[in-house]
Amino acid sequence: MKKIIVLFCLLAVTVTAANAQTKGFTLGSWFQAETISLNGHKNFDAIDLVIAPGYAFSPSVFARLQLDITAGMWDNGKDNRYSGIFNKNVTLGPTIGYNILKNNSHGDTVDVTATVGKTLINGKNAWSYHFYDVGVGWTITNKERTGLHLGIGVRYHDSHNRGMDNFCSIYAKWGFRFN
Numbered sequence: 630m631k632k633i634i635v636l637f638c639l640l641a642v643t644v645t646a647a648n649a650q651t652k653g654f655t656l657g658s659w660f661q662a663e664t665i666s667l668n669g670h671k672n673f674d675a676i677d678l679v680i681a682p683g684y685a686f687s688p689s690v691f692a693r694l695q696l697d698i699t700a701g702m703w704d705n706g707k708d709n710r711y712s713g714i715f716n717k718n719v720t721l722g723p724t725i726g727y728n729i730l731k732n733n734s735h736g737d738t739v740d741v742t743a744t745v746g747k748t749l750i751n752g753k754n755a756w757s758y759h760f761y762d763v764g765v766g767w768t769i770t771n772k773e774r775t776g777l778h779l780g781i782g783v784r785y786h787d788s789h790n791r792g793m794d795n796f797c798s799i800y801a802k803w804g805f806r807f808n
Contacts, residue, residue: 655691657681659778659804675701679802681724688731693724695744701756720760722746737776738768748789757789768806778806 661677676699683693697720726742742764748757764782780802788795 652685652687655683655685655693655807657683657693657778657804657806659780659802659806661697661800661802663784663798663800675699679804683724689728691726691728691740693726694721695724695746696721697746718748718756719750720746720758721749722760737770738766740766740768742766742782756793758793759787759789761785761787762800764800764802766802766806770806775805775807778802778804 658678658680661679663675663677677697679695679697681693681695683691685691698717699720700717722745724742724744726740728738728740730739731737744760744762744764746760748759762782762784764780766778766780768776768778770776782800782802783797784800785797786795
């Protein structure tokens with residue numbers, strides 16, 4: 630956990646000097662929490678650290694490469710406590726997005742994104758999966774085009790492990806985006 634916190638702090642310091650552009654490179658970093666399952670899978674909670682460098686092709690269209698470092702906890706299903714099954718893995722996948730609303734005086738945006746990803750690194754017998762998600766994000770920016778990023782979305786987990794079901798969940802995210 631210390632490594633993740635240090636990585637996030639270094640990332641925040643590194644990107645504060647990014648230039649404001651309507652086209653060009655972008656960088657986002659946020660935490661994402663999954664707790665609500667849409668298909669009855671009530672025994673899983675996860676928090677992700679997401680790092681997403683990208684490129685804005687125009688003021689409206691962008692793409693990024695999303696790296697998720699995930700820590701998940703599985704409930705034992707008996708007494709509403711976690712069984713100690715702690716799972717951490719890394720996923721990577723491309724994102725495409727479209728700014729559906731943009732305030733040109735400040736640069737605040739509301740965007741819609743779609744992401745597809747796959748597990749890259751996981752421990753022995755760890756959970757391996759593909760994911761597909763769609764989300765809506767709101768970035769509140771200042772004059773330097775750095776801003777608070779908030780959002781919600783839906784993610785489908787296509788599990789590759791025997792005994793692990795596929796499931797769909799709702800997530801919330803909060804962090805920073807640099808344009």
